[in-house]
Amino acid sequence: MSSLTHFDLLPLQIDPQSKAISATTPSRALEAELANLNSLHRALLSLETPHGIPPPPVPVNPKRSANVAKLRDSGNGEFRKSRFPEAINFYTLGLKMALQRPQWEPNQLIREEVASLYANRAQAHMALTQWAEGAVDAEASVEARRVGNAKAWWRRGRCLVEMGRLEEARDWVRRALGMEGEEGELVALLRDIEARIAKKEEKA
């Protein structure tokens, strides 16, 4: 029969104080979903909209964006003064702030913010020759924004080269070129990688 006319009654109960919903006979999927529900409920309670419903995605409350931008600028300032660990701290704070944005706010905005913060943190890690962290951050940045993010693509490629993972770097940069088109720096990096691979094969 049509699923609209029936549903499975679940054994639910509510905690009088915290208003948290829990199951009397828990199963894993149900537990996970109820955890999601309760956290969403808490987020909804902090809203100040008239009916306690999330506002439409646009326009966005500018407060958080301003905070994120401020943290990023502080990080950039520290970076320019070559105080890289401090810069990393600022970027990390900014990331935390950006990722804690309420879920119903536009994901495009979060992507933009997170992409630039990860890319900058990757850069700071690279300045400290922490290639592993740099590679991971650059990959995260690319995940958040694939196109128009040539710097992050380049940074991961560079980090992989520094760690001696040449084949991986070559594949990565080729993918980058597919995404970004013939970006000068990426082309140069690919040429560099291919030269290194050739040299290594010669040696072997």
Next chain:
Amino acid sequence: MGFSIPQIDWLSLALPVAYLFVLGGSLYTFSTIYRKRKAAQSANLAPWFGPHLQRDIYLSLLHLDQRDDEQGKEKKEASPRIPDSVIRAALLRRAVEDIHRLVQIRTAKQACSALLQKGSVGDDLWQRFQRAEKELEDELRDVVMEANALAPNWGQIIFQSANEIAANTTLREKLDNIQEQTEAEKAWWEKRRAAIQADFMRELDEGDSKDGKSVSASTAPSSVDGEPDAVVVGAAGKKKKGKKN
């Protein structure tokens, strides 16, 4: 001019009439039985999606509320009323799951119809698909109605919010997955670097014991330490470019 009404020969007419009756009757029975079987068959088809957990939770909560009302006031302390905010959150979760399903249906639709045209999949898969599509449509309409009942005009924006929630959740999951690799990558690189350094030292030692010739070869590993400066300069140059945007 007078027409003489022709005598109707009822007896010889009975045969064709009976024939027509039998024909129509058998066609009718065939079609009803066939349709019934078909309906039973499609009802037995496995549903496209699994159980809708979020919907079950939402309806269970509503039900919990009603049951309490029916059971009278003295039980009110034992099981408190479900606050509206919880109901709203549950409805929003339900809308998010609907968005996931909508995305699945949309991506599956093209592939499914293409496969059906080629004959790669059977008719019942297509039937299951169409039923799922229709059910989802009804489900979406239902959610909009419920939303409008909970807050004025919420129906117009609930799916926008749900869409963003769905997209944000997937983005965060992906980012978390990537960031989780950090520790493993770091450990790997520490080990690798130690190995490279050990190699380098050994090469140096060998070079000292034989002659100074292998020093030129040893510059290759040292580039790991020598290059960063160049990178920082290049990176700093790039950085300025980045600041503009």
